[in-house]
Amino acid sequence: MAARQHVVVVGSGIVGASIAWHLTRDGAAVTVIAEDIGGVATPTSFAWINASWGNPEFYFHFRRRSIAEWKRLARELPGLPLSWCGGICWDLPPDRLEAFAVEHASWGYGIERLDRAAIAAREPYLKQLPESALLVAEEGAVEPAAAARLLLADAEARGAKFVNAAVDGFIRSGERISGVVSSAGIVGADHVVLATGAGSVPLAASVGVTLPLEAPPGLIVHSRPFEKRLNGLVMATDLHMRQTTDGRIIAGSDFGGTDPGADRHATAAALFAKVKESLTDGSRLSMDFFTVGYRPTPKDGFPVIGGCGQDGLYIAVMHSGITLAPLVGLLASNEILTGDADSSLAAFRLARFG
Known part of the structure; x- marks a missing residue:
């Protein structure tokens, strides 16, 4: 042997x-x-699990294959902190958002168009709703x-x-x-x-x-645990948010995080103020901490x-x-x-x- x-x-x-x-x-x-x-x-x-964001087709299919592997891994290792919560997005101009939807739908991504009423039904605590958004139900998140x-x-x-x-x-x-x-x-x-x-x-x-x-910095804010306010990933203009399994709302100006600037504390405070403004009862949220990560790219x-x-x-x-x-x-x-x-x-x- x-x-x-x-x-x-x-x-x-x-x-x-x-x-x-x-x-x-x-x-x-x-x-x-x-x-x-x-x-x-x-x-x-x-910690967004996705095949989005304008990737060329070969890379889209590679990423989507890995989404399936997350589900396989969860079967082999029970207890993985995964949430297949889906995500809604409206963080591109309408013409680019529609082009993204048409292209990725042709590749097999399950994209649904939502009007304002459907967005409100899905995320009832959002205060500032767009006229329309896209829903990708198969996306999710993990507590990494x-x-x-x-x-x-x-x-x-x-x-x-x-x-x-x-x-x-x-x-x-x-x-x-x-x-x-x-x-x-x-x-x-x-x-x-x-x-x-x-x-x-x-x-x-x-x-x-x-x-x-390259390793650009990205700042993410983390609230203290709070009652359920987000049902899935929310990719709004200049603000990406999700709620973790322990109730924290985490956010960046996009999923890669916010440029921390010269004063990280001031940047974090301004970003968290935007989070509070975006949610009903947001004034009751309090920031616990922020992180600055360096994404190996x-x-x-x-x-x-x-x-x-x-x-x-x-x-x-x-x-x-x-x-x-x-x-x-x-x-x-x-x-x-x-x-x-x-x-x-x-x-x-x-x-x-x-």
Whole structure:
């Protein structure tokens, strides 16, 4: 019998946690190394699961495939904090909104047009209603840090190990990456997965790999828990909101968050005032905290998934980590353990940057 392959996963956000979970399920010996369970960008995400936003058709279908994988993952791992609440949007000019609806409906996205009365029936606590909006019933949200923790806990129950440490670099055996150097010591491996978001850039650079990555900041406000006020995702002009499973209303000027500006506290206060103004009884809401996340975004907007020219090193970095995590975990595990390239990931290789 062949020995189990040992894979070190660097990073514990939603992407790293999904890859670690799938690898463990698929029979690998897995060690996750990270300083914080749940990662850095994941807890600051708006956490919208979708295939929207003007993506080219091939990427739309990839994202929609991952929506289905979230449902598969929920069946395999009961308790995932998912909500298939659907979303309404009117945050584009009417002509662009209609073009989006026609295009995505032709691709199979279930889009429904709502008039003002239907919007009010769906979201009765919204104070400022548009004349029309679009509803995408299949979209949803996840509580991302809780989901990452659940994936990691289940992976540990299946035999994976978690090491609370910083990774400083890699070790080599000949021409192959064969482990990592961490603050807890050297950890050898058959494969190393780098899934640390923006933190992947300096680590990759240490072995001569350039990741063309940007990490724009995004500020999200979080209310204190409150009674039910939103039934689903609301993508209004200059304000995107949802209510979490524990009753917090979270919001940004869009789903990526608000530019925090020079005074983050002032920006957060102004954004939360807009949230309060948008809801009936909004004056009773109070802000608990705000976060500023740095979204790891490859320069062409698409994920970087796969080998990077360094044998033994696999990279998984993307802005759409929340939507794509279960599918990326599934495909990455198969590629790493079998050595077979998956054609559906061909568009996302680092080599496309030349």
